Amino acid sequence: MSVNRSLLIGGDEVPAAGGRTTEDLNPHTGHVLAEVAAASPADVTRAVDAADAAFPGWSTTAPTQRRRVLSRAADLLEERAADAAALMAGETGGTLGWSMFNVGLAATILREAAAATTLPVGEVLAGDNPDALSLAVRQPAGVVAAFAPWNAPLILGARAVAAPLATGNTVVVKASEEAPLTCALFIADVLRDAGLPPGVLNVLTNDPADAARTAETLIADPRVRRVNFTGSTKVGRRIGELAARHLTPAVLELGGKNSILVLDDADLEYAVDAVAFGAYLNSGQICMSADRVLVDRTLADEFAARLAEKAKALPGGDPTDPHTVIGPLINAQAARRVAGLVDDAAEAGARVLSGGGAPDGAHYPATVLAGVTPDMRIHTEEIFGPVCTVLPVDGEDEAVAVANDSPYGLTAGIVTRDVTRGLGVARRLRTGIAHVNDQSVDDDPTAPFGGVGDSGYGRFGGRAGVEAFTDLRWITLQQRPKQFPF
Known part of the structure; x- marks a missing residue:
C-alpha cells in the first residue's frame, strides 16, 4: 500500500x-x-x-x-x-x-x-x-x-x-x-x-x-x-x-573511480575481506566503492581466485531479509548499465571470474573481472554497482601510477603489513582521502571529507x-x- x-x-x-x-x-x-x-x-x-x-x-x-x-x-x-x-x-x-x-x-x-x-x-x-x-x-x-x-x-x-x-x-x-x-x-x-x-x-x-x-x-x-x-x-x-x-x-x-592497492607484503586473507566489503557494500552504490584492485603481480592470481570465491558466496535477494548482502540496484536501468559494462569488457577479452550475466530486474550479482585493459570502458568509467576489477601491477610505483591515472580523486585504500610504507604510498595518491591498511569506504563526521578533480x-x-x-x-x-x- x-x-x-x-x-x-x-x-x-x-x-x-x-x-x-x-x-x-x-x-x-x-x-x-x-x-x-x-x-x-x-x-x-x-x-x-x-x-x-x-x-x-x-x-x-x-x-x-x-x-x-x-x-x-x-x-x-x-x-x-x-x-x-x-x-x-x-x-x-x-x-x-x-x-x-x-x-x-x-x-x-x-x-x-x-x-x-x-x-x-x-x-x-x-x-x-x-x-x-x-x-x-x-x-x-x-x-x-x-x-x-x-x-x-x-x-x-x-x-x-x-x-x-x-x-x-x-x-x-x-x-x-x-x-x-x-x-x-x-x-x-x-x-x-x-x-x-x-x-x-x-x-x-x-x-x-x-x-x-x-x-x-x-x-x-x-x-x-x-x-x-x-x-x-x-x-x-x-x-x-x-x-x-x-x-x-x-x-x-x-563520483569516484576508487582503487585499493594490495602491496606485496599484504595479508591476503585480510585483503580479500577488505576488498569484498569495499566493493560490494550497498551493491557497490557508494561514491567510495572500490572499482579497481591493484594487486602486486606476485599475489594477483591467488587474490583474484579467493575474491571470486568470496563474491560467489555472498547472499543476494530481498533487502528485507537480514541475511541479504547484495540487494537490488536502485532500478532496472542501473542494473542494465552495469551489466553492459561487464559484457563489453568480456567481449573485449576480460575474464569474468564470478557473477556477470543478465540482470534480474534491478538485481545483479557480485562480480569479479580479471584481464581488464585500459581501452575498456569499465577501466575508466565509475561502475556504481557490485563489480570490481583485479589489475596486476609490478610494485608500488606502478600501483600508484595506475591509481592516479584517473580524472577522479575521491578515496583509496592501501593494504600492507607495514603502515609506515603505507603512509608513504598514501601521500603519493591524488585523492582527497586515503586509508592505510583498510579499504576505500569510510566516513567520519569529524574528518574533512571530499575529493579532488572530477x-x-x-x-x-x-x-x-x-x-x-x-x-x-x-x-x-x-x-x-x-x-x-x-
Missing part, C-alpha cells in the same frame, strides 16, 4: 501547484511505494520565500538552542531506527545492515553538527593599527540549496542539512527523485519533531522530468547563498556551472563544514579617533 507525501514549506505540508504528483517505486518489487508532490518553479520560489523569512530568527537563535534541536533529532532518529530501515529498504533496496549503518552514522552527523554550534566563530587579529580591535568573524551565509542523493539516503540526507543548520543557515532541500522519503522527508520529520522552527528546513520533491528545471530555479534565486550537492560527476558539473554563473559558492561531493571540491566534516557554510568577515573597532591626512 502506497503513501502520499506533500512538499514541506514554511512548516506546512502543502501540495504542489496544480496538485501534481509523481511515483516513488520499490526497486526490489517494482511496485509503487509512494506518491509524492511534483514541485513546479513556483513551488521552488515559495520554499525559498519561507527559508528567507525564517533566516533572521534562526541565524540569531542561541547556539545552545540550535545544539538542543540537533541533539534531540539524533536521539529521535535512533529511536525510529526500525522505521527508517524499513523505509530505506522499500525505497532504495538497502539491506538491513546498510540501513542500520545509515541510521547510526546519520545520528552521529547530527550530533557532531550540534557540537559545532558552540565552536569559536572568529578570532582577534594582531592587526597593524594599535588603536583598533581587528576581528575575523564567521557569520551564517543565508539560504542554502541542498541536494540530497538516494544511495546513502539517511547519511547524505543528514549531511545535506546538518552543518548548514548548525551554523545558523536555513535550507531548501531538493530531494532525490529515487528516495524522496528517506533522504529528505524522513529527516525533516525528525528535525521538526525535535523542535526545528517552521521554515528553517523546507523540502521539495519533483518528477524526474523536472529535475533540471527545479535545480536551475533554486540555484538562480539570488537569496540562495550556498549550494550543497552530493551526487554524480555529470550532474555535479552542471550544478557547479549554475552556481558559478550566480557567483554562489558550492560544495560538490561527486570527484568535486569543498569539504564536509569538522571545522571544514563550519567554514563551508559561513562567510568570513573582517570587522574593526577604532578605539581612539583616527587622524586623517585631509
Whole structure:
C-alpha cells in the first residue's frame, strides 16, 4: 500500500501547484511505494520565500538552542531506527545492515553538527593599527540549496542539512527523485519533531522530468547563498556551472573511480575481506566503492581466485531479509548499465571470474573481472554497482601510477603489513582521502571529507563544514579617533 507525501514549506505540508504528483517505486518489487508532490518553479520560489523569512530568527537563535534541536533529532532518529530501515529498504533496496549503518552514522552527523554550534566563530587579529580591535568573524551565509542523493539516503540526507543548520543557515532541500522519503522527508520529520522552527528546513520533491528545471530555479534565486550537492560527476558539473554563473559558492561531493592497492607484503586473507566489503557494500552504490584492485603481480592470481570465491558466496535477494548482502540496484536501468559494462569488457577479452550475466530486474550479482585493459570502458568509467576489477601491477610505483591515472580523486585504500610504507604510498595518491591498511569506504563526521578533480571540491566534516557554510568577515573597532591626512 502506497503513501502520499506533500512538499514541506514554511512548516506546512502543502501540495504542489496544480496538485501534481509523481511515483516513488520499490526497486526490489517494482511496485509503487509512494506518491509524492511534483514541485513546479513556483513551488521552488515559495520554499525559498519561507527559508528567507525564517533566516533572521534562526541565524540569531542561541547556539545552545540550535545544539538542543540537533541533539534531540539524533536521539529521535535512533529511536525510529526500525522505521527508517524499513523505509530505506522499500525505497532504495538497502539491506538491513546498510540501513542500520545509515541510521547510526546519520545520528552521529547530527550530533557532531550540534557540537559545532558552540565552536569559536572568529578570532582577534594582531592587526597593524594599535588603536583598533581587528576581528575575523564567521557569520551564517543565508539560504542554502541542498541536494540530497538516494544511495546513502539517511547519511547524505543528514549531511545535506546538518552543518548548514548548525551554523545558523536555513535550507531548501531538493530531494532525490529515487528516495524522496528517506533522504529528505524522513529527516525533516525528525528535525521538526525535535523542535526545528517552521521554515528553517523546507523540502521539495519533483518528477524526474523536472529535475533540471527545479535545480536551475533554486540555484538562480539570488537569496540562495550556498549550494550543497552530493551526487554524480555529470550532474555535479552542471550544478557547479549554475552556481558559478550566480557567483554562489558550492560544495560538490561527486563520483569516484576508487582503487585499493594490495602491496606485496599484504595479508591476503585480510585483503580479500577488505576488498569484498569495499566493493560490494550497498551493491557497490557508494561514491567510495572500490572499482579497481591493484594487486602486486606476485599475489594477483591467488587474490583474484579467493575474491571470486568470496563474491560467489555472498547472499543476494530481498533487502528485507537480514541475511541479504547484495540487494537490488536502485532500478532496472542501473542494473542494465552495469551489466553492459561487464559484457563489453568480456567481449573485449576480460575474464569474468564470478557473477556477470543478465540482470534480474534491478538485481545483479557480485562480480569479479580479471584481464581488464585500459581501452575498456569499465577501466575508466565509475561502475556504481557490485563489480570490481583485479589489475596486476609490478610494485608500488606502478600501483600508484595506475591509481592516479584517473580524472577522479575521491578515496583509496592501501593494504600492507607495514603502515609506515603505507603512509608513504598514501601521500603519493591524488585523492582527497586515503586509508592505510583498510579499504576505500569510510566516513567520519569529524574528518574533512571530499575529493579532488572530477570527484568535486569543498569539504564536509569538522571545522571544514563550519567554514563551508559561513562567510568570513573582517570587522574593526577604532578605539581612539583616527587622524586623517585631509
